[in-house]
Amino acid sequence: GPAGGGPAVGGPAGGGPAVGGPAGTGEPLTAREREVRRLVEFGLAYKQIAARLGISIKTVEKHVGAILRKTGAPSRAMLVRRTLPAS
Numbered sequence: 001g002p003a004g005g006g007p008a009v010g011g012p013a014g015g016g017p018a019v020g021g022p023a024g025t026g027e028p029l030t031a032r033e034r035e036v037r038r039l040v041e042f043g044l045a046y047k048q049i050a051a052r053l054g055i056s057i058k059t060v061e062k063h064v065g066a067i068l069r070k071t072g073a074p075s076r077a078m079l080v081r082r083t084l085p086a087s
């Protein structure tokens with residue numbers, strides 16, 4: 001029989017199955033972004049995160065935007081649900 005078996009699926013490396021939305025940039029999160037992500041995962045509001053980290057709400061929003069872009073999560077709510085393992 002033919003070597004390899006099943007049909008060739010794939011394309012460029014790292015393609016993976018598309019699960020609604022962008023795959024994320026694959027860039028590593030900064031230490032601060034990981035901190036913010038952890039607090040978002042705990043369900044804290046931006047105002048609480050800002051107070052806890054001593055930064056402005058605007059800065060929290062910027063960090064969350066970067067986290068969503070890098071991880072490919074479609075929304076803040078998805079971040080809470082998908083609690084990513086620490087890398």
